[in-house]
Amino acid sequence: MWNIKEEDLDKFRITCQGRLSPEGATGFMLGTIFYISIFMFIIFVGDLNYYNNFFDRTIVKTEIVLFSIQIIFLIIYLFPKACFKFQKLQTLIVLLYAFQLGTILFVVSIDSEMADNSIGRMYTGLLVVGAVIIHIAATLDTFKQASEGAFSSDERSTSFFSKTKGAVIKGAIIYINTTSSDVFSK
Structure with missing residues (x-):
């Protein structure tokens, strides 16, 4: 790995x-x-x-x-x-x-x-699938950062939140906000 x-x-x-x-x-x-x-x-x-x-x-x-x-x-x-x-x-x-x-x-x-309704079930199912995908992406990104020394105590240290995690989290928040308002307003 x-x-x-x-x-x-x-x-x-x-x-x-x-x-x-x-x-x-x-x-x-x-x-x-x-x-x-x-x-x-x-x-x-x-x-x-x-x-x-x-x-x-x-x-x-x-x-x-x-x-x-x-x-x-x-x-x-x-x-x-x-x-x-x-x-x-x-x-x-x-x-x-x-x-x-x-x-x-x-x-x-x-x-x-x-x-x-079926739309609500679909959105909820997609939220669960999306959560699994985000979890996997964040885990892989964390391992990649660790292999580059991002969590060491020397000068290579960086923030836990990389650009990849930031983009994935922003996309997830936008998706959750739009779908939850659609699902629960009906």
Whole structure:
């Protein structure tokens, strides 16, 4: 991939010091479960029979399975020894929590009356796809910057936000503003 040296990541080390340590990740999990529980309550109150087509039912069942997996891992990681014993697995679990945190609102809006027409569903789906694309572009750009020494503590250091990330973020903001006003005004 890229030739990234450890000395090129000094600013990452300073920024990440203390963030999402094994104990801190449990706090993130608790907060995420609390937030997601609100939306899962809405889904459960709506009852599974409310979702009348295969697409909606599949999405809701997937969210319920992911939520159940999150609860199980939260219980496991409440024990301090498990936090350190399964640190590598915890990284993937935190990604699962972050994914669920970012998608649950879209799922509820698709499956509720907020986006009951096909245009609203399409825009909401495109927002999710766009978020995935922006995430991938930002990650690749960050790796490229790191390989060039942008996060080192010497004179090569630059801002985290490159021109690529700036252009992608501006485009995303314009898209979100135009589509959200179209979708939710109907």
